[in-house]
Amino acid sequence: MDYFFTEEQQMIRDTAREIAEKKIVPVRAELDEKGEFPTEIMKTCAESDLFGLYIPEEYGGFGGGIYENVIAIEELSRACIGVSVSFAGSGLGAYPILLCGSEEQKKKYLPQIASGEKLAAFGLTEANAGSDAGGVQTTARLDGNEYVLNGTKQWITNGGEAGIYTVIAITDKNKGARGASCFIVEKCTQGFSFGKKENKMGIRASATRELVFEDCRIPKENIIGKEGIGFIVAMKTLDNSRPGIAAQGVGLAAGALDAAIDYARGRIQFGKPIISIQAVQHMLANMAVQTEAARALTYAASKYIDSGAKSISKESAFCKLFATDIAMQVTTDAVQVFGGYGYMKEYPVEKMMRDAKILQIYEGTNQIQRNVIGQALIKESAKKRR
Numbered sequence: 001m002d003y004f005f006t007e008e009q010q011m012i013r014d015t016a017r018e019i020a021e022k023k024i025v026p027v028r029a030e031l032d033e034k035g036e037f038p039t040e041i042m043k044t045c046a047e048s049d050l051f052g053l054y055i056p057e058e059y060g061g062f063g064g065g066i067y068e069n070v071i072a073i074e075e076l077s078r079a080c081i082g083v084s085v086s087f088a089g090s091g092l093g094a095y096p097i098l099l100c101g102s103e104e105q106k107k108k109y110l111p112q113i114a115s116g117e118k119l120a121a122f123g124l125t126e127a128n129a130g131s132d133a134g135g136v137q138t139t140a141r142l143d144g145n146e147y148v149l150n151g152t153k154q155w156i157t158n159g160g161e162a163g164i165y166t167v168i169a170i171t172d173k174n175k176g177a178r179g180a181s182c183f184i185v186e187k188c189t190q191g192f193s194f195g196k197k198e199n200k201m202g203i204r205a206s207a208t209r210e211l212v213f214e215d216c217r218i219p220k221e222n223i224i225g226k227e228g229i230g231f232i233v234a235m236k237t238l239d240n241s242r243p244g245i246a247a248q249g250v251g252l253a254a255g256a257l258d259a260a261i262d263y264a265r266g267r268i269q270f271g272k273p274i275i276s277i278q279a280v281q282h283m284l285a286n287m288a289v290q291t292e293a294a295r296a297l298t299y300a301a302s303k304y305i306d307s308g309a310k311s312i313s314k315e316s317a318f319c320k321l322f323a324t325d326i327a328m329q330v331t332t333d334a335v336q337v338f339g340g341y342g343y344m345k346e347y348p349v350e351k352m353m354r355d356a357k358i359l360q361i362y363e364g365t366n367q368i369q370r371n372v373i374g375q376a377l378i379k380e381s382a383k384k385r386r
């Protein structure tokens with residue numbers, strides 16, 4: 001369908017599509033096999049000015065919004081979401097600064113992220129704080145002009161590869177979620193180290209590591225906002241970044257659909273291409289309509305958030321939930337269209353199906369998205385009754 005992109009949006013799509021086709025497709029199987037971080041592709045994204053799409057011009061960005069970023073993420077994801085999550089993860093790490101940082105912090109850090117000179121990463125998850133984001137145990141204690149961080153973050157996308165980290169830590173243990181704060185920590189700070197790269201089922205090109213803080217001292221100016229707002233910063237960050245996960249789902253589904261159509265045209269059984277068999281056509285038709293519906297919802301939610309709407313949690317969860325469930329379904333169906341060949345590593349859909357699973361888990365499981373939507377519905381209905 002035509003979404004009537006502006007000339008600039010069309011350019012973003014074309015640029016990202018070219019990177020996907022020329023740079024990612026030829027190496028994606030190897031990156032997956034070796035579990036290798038796509039350093040060169042990140043450089044190409046930087047040279048093509050893709051990292052700053054959602055960052056205002058005064059901080060070195062393109063001045064677009066979530067929608068522009070989503071367009072780029074979708075295109076990169078058609079080829080490989082192990083690569084596109086490395087790109088998108090930098091946005092996730094940048095949002096706390098963009099949404100809640102001081103002018104000084106924005107001026108210092110956003111241009112480096114916008115240019116792609118440094119990747120960013122977001123450190124929220126811990127061994128005992130996954131879906132329960134308020135259960136963070138990493139601590140930050142004010143000591144003179146510095147905060148001292150102690151604790152371990154788990155499964156952090158871009159861990160070890162990023163130069164700038166936004167990290168949630170507890171500054172007041174007695175206040176629960178209201179005792180959390182958000183900090184900026186730069187790589188190479190003393191007392192800050194990384195665990196080994198995780199060996200994952202999918203998105204194997206992306207770097208997922210622990211962040212380990214052992215008496216890590218950072219300037220007190222590195223707190224984002226003030227003490228006690230860390231949980232809210234994290235929630236706002238996720239509200240803004242979840243459409244990017246939806247875009248990964250849309251791109252991945254679109255890539256799997258393209259692969260399934262190509263294969264069905266060439267595969268001969270019963271003396272004819274299997275695409276002429278109605279059972280196969282029906283599968284492809286379902287895959288196509290699901291993918292398009294996911295795209296339409298993701299674009300609509302992104303535009304809604306970009307409009308400056310105040311309450312965005314529900315809409316953000318809508319697209320994350322829907323598009324990622326669709327990605328799982330469509331990639332599974334793509335393997336089915338390929339039949340036995342689809343199960344083999346020689347064909348791309350095996351990796352696509354493995355990759356899809358994480359989309360239903362990270363940045364809030366799809367069960368959590370339903371919770372967020374449910375809570376929003378309750379709030380809205382209470383307002384209407386008043």
Ligand code: COS
Binds near residue numbers: 178364
């Ligand atoms: N924007 C602004 N404020 C928000 C918010 C949002 N999106 N969501 C919650 N808040 C506020 C609430 O209003 C509440 O404020 P008060 O204390 O003033 O009432 C506070 O934050 C606590 O909210 P709540 O009680 O809803 O928190 P819960 O502990 O029940 O957790 C969920 C809510 C489950 C939604 C949250 O923990 C979550 O999103 N979990 C998933 C985390 C995740 O995505 N992890 C993946 C890894 S991060 S890459």
